Ligand code: GDP
């Protein structure tokens with residue numbers, strides 16, 4: 798069956814924007830218990846000659862940093878359990894925050910392939926110095942993208958499908 802790619806990251810980094818940019822019309826929603834964070838949204842994606850299933854694990858809007866971290870851990874665990882490749886998304890405008898580092902540690906320990914997508918790099922040249930900061934996460938080369946502007950997505954997907 799097709800490889801599974803899951804997007805994880807803090808609220809508002811742009812996970813759903815990326816998901817929608819790649820998913821086109823093939824979206825289906827799998828709902829678990831109402832009010833729980835575990836709804837998963839799936840889409841069948843084609844990229845060049847590759848086909849894969851993409852999962853957006855985003856959940857309810859958290860209201861505190863504790864909730865954000867526990868929700869991120871839960872998302873990351875879902876991704877570790879179900880995905881072949883994990884896209885870990887961060888926000889170049891907010892920079893590296895503690896929750897990112899904690900989740901990066903968790904992903905690294907899982908030994909799953911992780912692609913580090915640094916989103917909101919809308920102006921590629923201007924963003925690069927800030928993008929380099931994310932090397933400190935220790936999960937590989939940061940891939941600058943603009944999900945909203947649909948920039949850098951091809952280069953990032955090349956890295957993703959390289960793990961299939
Ligand atoms: P999620 O919570 O991680 O799913 O994030 P969303 O996809 O809902 O996006 C959160 C906010 O970031 C929205 O206002 C998006 O329009 C905005 N956003 C997403 N991608 C980009 C981007 O590439 N550049 C900029 N400037 N904003 C973005």
Ligand code: MG
Nearest residue numbers: 812813855856
């Ligand atoms: Mg979302």
